[in-house]
Amino acid sequence: MDARAQPRGQEGKGGGGDGGRYGVLLYYKYAEVPDAPALAAFYASHCRALALVGRVRVGPDGVNATLGGRMAALEKHVAEMSSNNLFEGTDFKLASCEGPVDERVARECGFTSLSVRLVKELVTLCSNPSLATPQITCAGRHLSASEFHSVLQNVGTALDSEAPAEKNEVVVLDARNVYETRIGKFHVPNVVTLDPEIRQYSDLPLWIDEHAEKLRGKSILMYCTGGIRCEMASAYIRSKGEGFENVFQLYGGIQRYLEQFPDGGYFEGKNFVFDHRISVGSLKENILGTCLLCGSSFDDYSSRCRCRHCRMLVLVCSTCQVDKILYLILPSLQHLNTSYLNMRFHDSICPLSFSFSSPGFH
Ligand SMILES: [Zn+2]
Ligand SMILES: [Zn+2]
Structure with missing residues (x-):
């Protein structure tokens, strides 16, 4: 789907x-x-x-x-x-x-x-009230899909000719949540793509604080689904001052990029979207995601399986959904099913152990 x-x-x-x-x-x-x-x-x-x-x-x-x-x-x-x-x-x-x-x-x-x-503000980047919301006017410079692409294509070529050479080392930063990046993200040869693997957008400032050294002095190319999340997040990075000036954001997000590069360009997999389409792919049709339980190649969220504890969307292939339903019907067999016991955490970020939950089956 x-x-x-x-x-x-x-x-x-x-x-x-x-x-x-x-x-x-x-x-x-x-x-x-x-x-x-x-x-x-x-x-x-x-x-x-x-x-x-x-x-x-x-x-x-x-x-x-x-x-x-x-x-x-x-x-x-x-x-x-x-x-x-x-x-x-x-x-x-x-x-x-x-x-x-x-x-x-x-x-x-x-x-x-x-x-x-x-709403009080369009997007809430800082859920911690002690952190000041960055000024949106300080957001990173917009790059069109073709500009973003050509920067990646010409890595090593100065983005800012005034800046010293080391300032032009490029890192790509994905501003989205882990269930989104799991099925698609930018992959550029010889360029690091940083995937914060966050559960929600408001976790991003803490990740940025803790990984500031990966960003300091670099040319940071940010992207998200349609662009809005990069506005505030790029302003947050730039608010850190010296060494964090060169922040660029993909204008129009992955959506505009895939329209410009229907074969996917440097984007691998699918763009997770928050509407009935669930995800939008390119002509490449490659699958980045894997089933949480059996590890097979899988990227379809249409079953809307969620972790029962943290409610995050998880990828569970159709075969495993059937197996897991049997497992839920016969809970006394739980101790026999070592593969599930080995899969207690779907992510290190989940506060509790994983248990399958699908709408209509509880
Ligand atoms: Zn599976
Ligand atoms: Zn969870």
Whole structure:
């Protein structure tokens, strides 16, 4: 259950238009919102009128939206928001795709209804209240997908010709969570990709603090799904001062990169997305993930298996799902099943031992 990166409107070419087709729209905008409650109320009525589903977050610092619906309705929404000065320069990432076929998956992704919420800040990077939220104006420089690609292609070539040579050593930093990086990430020969393997975004500042030496003095190329997580995280890195100036972020995230490089470019595997598509792959169709229980090559999250303790999504292949259900039915056999006992922790970050949990089977 995944989709390929589909440039906007591509499948509609030559047909009767793609207004009847389904689509997913992602965008965010950091800007001072003069009247956030009024804007949220507008979103609620406007999106309902267009029969859009998904999530909209409106804060005093901007808007973050993931919306699904008919392409024609999404295009109307983009036209409406583009006419508002607040959204000047916004990158509206609209992709046509199949509509939701699995009601259960769509519901879990929040793609069966519309949720518009007023928030204090768009993304919460620092859950620790003693840490100051970095200034978004200090975020790293945006690189377009092709700029990002060419920097990786020309590693060793100066990003900043003014800087001393060692400052141009490139590291790639994935700002996403471990269940996302497990099925896809950038891989560039001779370049280190740092995968923090965090459970949630708010764990990133601590990882950055603890691994600052891996970042100091480097040219840091960050990426995430659509770009928003890198905005605040790159500002956080740059707030560390000297040695942390050269931070760059992939503008439009993996989504724009895969549209630009449909064969995947330097991105291996699939882009985890937070809508009914679950993941979006490239023409490469390679599988990075493995089944947690048997270790076979597997990257399909459509069963929505989660760790029963920490609720994190885990990869369990269809064969193991069947075996595990038997195991749950016959708990007295638990002591016989050494392979599961060896798999007590799905990740070192899980606070408790692993036990299988699938929606509809508890
Ligand atoms: Zn398996
Ligand atoms: Zn867990």
